[in-house]
């Protein structure tokens with residue numbers, strides 16, 4: 001079979017060129033792979049879901065009850081053999097993909113790998129993370145239960161709060177004020193077709209750029225095998241490792257998803273006139289937390305009568321500022337020579353301090369999502385958020401200086 005294909009497609013040339021290449025090995029490189037496995041699992045389980053899901057809010061009669069068709073079709077999916085588990089695997093994989101790509105981002109940040117020549121992959125990665133989160137959010141509305149209808153209304157509100165373009169964007173995505181009969185079919189098309197296609201295109205570019213530029217290597221590779229790649233051939237060793245990791249991923253995610261069924265819609269019930277108190281999934285709670293603690297009457301007037309209201313400032317402007325800082329990072333923190341080895345976090349106390357401060361900020365703004373339950377005032381929570389971010393930076397910075405000493409200057413010093 002191989003010979004037959006080789007004769008026609010010249011596979012051996014391709015194999016020699018790409019599959020024999022050494023792939024650098026380090027445990028942290030598996031995190032990006034986990035994000036990839038989660039995406040593949042999402043596509044496969046998603047296909048099963050589309051076979052049985054009905055993207056419509058028309059009312060249907062099920063066991064004597066009038067229910068929206070979308071909601072009823074998800075109840076039907078749950079009643080199929082392994083249906084509820086596969087839906088749960090889909091939901092858990094979305095969380096894992098976002099968590100893995102965020103941890104992967106932290107790895108890139110803390111090891112300085114965003115620098116020359118890997119800026120393009122840093123930008124593609126940022127886009128991947130944003131599109132993955134938006135895709136996940138579009139999945140929220142689809143079961144059309146009381147939770148998802150409320151959470152999507154919040155998303156609709158955020159969309160319309162954008163000055164100048166908000167009304168138009170919300171019209172295009174939701175087909176009018178959510179929920180109209182057009183809302184679910186449009187969001188469905190985005191969720192199962194356009195965003196996954198965009199993610200595939202971005203992932204493909206991300207991988208191609210990585211192959212072209214070659215992966216960075218762990219800092220110790222410079223000492224152990226100077227000038228050479230310390231790693232294993234892509235085929236067969238790396239391929240075996242990745243296959244084993246994928247199987248392990250499936251085993252763990254099926255175990256978790258089977259033990260804790262994600263988003264059990266019968267608990268929430270179909271949408272009602274009463275709005276249930278909902279919190280978004282964990283990766284959006286930090287934004288929800290900021291919205292809890294910024295003054296509701298905050299307003300910035302713009303030319304042409306447009307305004308930036310508190311909803312826009314909390315959910316788009318503040319996260320947007322973090323995004324712009326991330327985009328500017330490779331231009332601000334530059335490197336004279338092309339990077340081949342990861343930099344040691346202990347040689348870069350400022351950057352390592354900032355990475356930990358960012359984590360402290362995200363954790364404390366997430367805590368602010370429980371403002372009512374915690375009984376803190378907005379002022380107290382702001383003090384905790386700013387105080388813990390600054391203290392974390394100082395503690396990490398001085399701990400590094402105390403334990404490892406001041407870093408030597410220059411590019412070469414990084415791997416010393």
Ligand code: HEM
Nearest residue numbers: 029032033035036101105113121122125126128129215216
């Ligand atoms: C769905 C999301 C993502 C997937 C599936 C993914 C996948 C991968 C994989 C498999 C690698 C090679 C192994 C590794 O270095 O871990 C890689 C490398 C890389 N990724 Fe991602 N990635 C994603 C998101 C991101 C994000 C959010 C960033 C940063 C903003 C990013 C930036 C990079 C960079 C700069 C490299 C090259 C690393 C080096 O050579 O050391 N990626 N990615």
